[in-house]
Amino acid sequence: MQEVVLTADLRESTGKHAKISRAKGMVPGVYYAHGEGNLSIEVPQGTLQQLLASSQARIIALQLKDGTSKRCILRDVQYDPVSDRPIHFDLQGLKENEKLTVEIPISLTGGIPVGVRDGGMLQQFVHKLRISCLPKDIPARIEIAVGELAINDFIHVSDLNIPEVTILDTAEKAVVGVMPPHIVKEAEVTEAAAPAVTEPELVGKGKKAEEGAEGAETPAKEQTKPAKEQGKKE
DSSP: OOEEEEEEEEOOOSHHHHHHHHHTTEEEEEEEOTTSOOEEEEEEHHHHHHHHTOSSOOEEEEEETTSOEEEEEEEEEEEOTTTOOEEEEEEEEOOTTOOEEEEEEEEEESSSOHHHHTTOEEEEOOSEEEEEEOGGGOOSOEEEEOTTOOTTOEEEGGGOOOTTOEEOSOTTOEEEEEEOOOOOOHHHHHHHHHHHHHHHHHHHHHHHHHHHHHHHHHHHHHHHHHHHHHHHHO
16 A cells, blocks of 8 residues: 655644644644544645545655654545635554554446446446455555446445455445446337326216206206296286
8 A cells, every 4th residue: 555755743732723724824633543642733735635636545654843753544634615625634543453444445447348338327336435454454445347247237345355354334235337228218108198198088078068968958948938837828
């Protein structure tokens, strides 16, 4: 696994000094490790952004200006909700014989899958996996070969085997797969919709015709009664 050097200054641990750090272009952070006291540190914003731009996990060789050196990993970063700039970060110290939990990015290899060439669509459901291992066994990335995937083929967490590493995500979780093309047949849609349109129209017309016939008889009977009664009076 690649190791990168990060030079940092020690700083006061109060909130006031964190604001001062940001005002002078620095990003406040904290280093912590099991069995050690926390260290409040700060690094130039540009330096931290270069570290964050990497697409792989890396071990950090933290160099403090007082001569102290620490091996660690980047555990967490907080961002400003408006500018999206990093405003705080956490570094976790490494112990050679202590396993740690870390998220590792997934990299797809093997070129264009067979299923994609047949009209399917490659879909990656998970971009990072949580693993547990010793510091010396941390992979820079998890590579998954997808070139032989056909339509409706999927790779699950249970299909992955990484030496000396325990994957903590659910075994049944799908990581990547080739989805079938979505085709709608217009003829089938028309045939299915036709009965729903024609049947109500026939029923509706029948009811109107019956109501119209009954309504036509009633006025005829009402018109004959006054004529008979008028003849009697005369």
